[in-house]
Amino acid sequence: MILVVGGSNQGKLAWTLRNFGYKPAQVAEGENLALTLPLPLEKYLVWHHLEIFLRRVMQQEWPADKLEKLRAELLGLPENMVIICDSVGGGLVPVESFDRQWRELVGRVCCDLAAEASQVWRIFCGLPQRLK
DSSP: OEEEEESTTSSHHHHHHHHHTOOGGGEEETTTSOSOSSOSOTTOSEEEOHHHHHHHHHHTTOOHHHHHHHHHHHHTOOTTOEEEEEOOSOSSOOSSHHHHHHHHHHHHHHHHHHHHOSEEEEEETTEEEEOO
């Protein structure tokens, strides 16, 4: 799998589609993807807004065993699958406990994904920087 990270509105999706030759119809959106396991990604090559999906998972209060199954699925995604995630760990520490826990989850998941990914890219102002 390939991981693409960067701040909000930095051109991650546009760069991914252009760089890998994928089409908008091949993009799953984190806010619309069903909260089920196995993940309903069979017709997609790009998963945009992983951080939103993880927020929705937290709002559903998935139990630890289900979160571990999700983690295993994420780490086992196909080689050509691109996961795009906004960086959410910068700036001020949120006041709300839920928001702090969400940032922590997104950071940990991205660390796990980066360790297993064949490529890791950071996009800033539409410019790519290969990290791995």
